[in-house]
Amino acid sequence: MTELNQNTYISTGKQVDNIRQDRRKTRQKWGAAETSLLVEGLFEHGVGNWKKILTDPKYPFGKDRTAVDLKDRFRTLYPNEYENLYGKKAKRKTKKTNNDQSMVTFEKKPHRPKNKFTPEEDNSLKLGIEKYGNSWSKIAGDQQFNLMHRRGQDLRDRCRVAYPEIYARFSKSRKSKHVGKSDPHILKKFYALPFQITSPTIQEPETSNI
DNA sequence: ATAGGGGTACCG
DNA sequence: CGGTACCCCTAT
Known part of the structure; x- marks a missing residue:
């Protein structure tokens, strides 16, 4: 091995080995x-x-x-x-x-452990959809719906299996049949749909009766 | 940052 | 000494 070789060769096994010996940590x-x-x-x-x-x-x-x-x-x-x-x-x-x-x-x-959706959560989900459409994370982040413990993705999954007819309004294949995805009318159409929204039971503050 | 493969220290 | 647990290098 000449000096010329030592200075010029870059990635031979030997040189790599020398570097390894310097950096190798104790076993x-x-x-x-x-x-x-x-x-x-x-x-x-x-x-x-x-x-x-x-x-x-x-x-x-x-x-x-x-x-x-x-x-x-x-x-x-x-x-x-x-x-x-x-x-x-x-x-x-x-x-x-x-x-x-x-x-x-x-x-x-x-x-994650499964947490079944309660009827109250389902109602809140539908109310959230009415307000935000398919912005699932916004629904999850809005305190008024008491769904802060759910991920947006979880809400989407729940809507897909529990309310397929609602979810279909958001699917791309459904959209592409008629209007562009940024068409504002799509939401208007959705809002006009006749699906039932039951208001969540509201807990009355403690009263002085009795 | 991870997957995959090559290298090496260590043990019986 | 062979085999492996641990370490290193690099493409993706």
């Missing part, structure tokens, strides 16, 4: 406690959301841990789960004993 084994943090974080945030798990204060990982470290740990500890979630091409060489750990199953997007 930190995963203990049971830190592994439990990862498992809990996976149940809450889902597989693949490594940064979210790492930065969650509820899970105090070692100071030098990085999001990639979490991914690598999951990959070696639950090889079968990793294969299930990412495909067989992602499979890599692991100890057989680790395969038995897959009694546990993980999800990429953990499901």
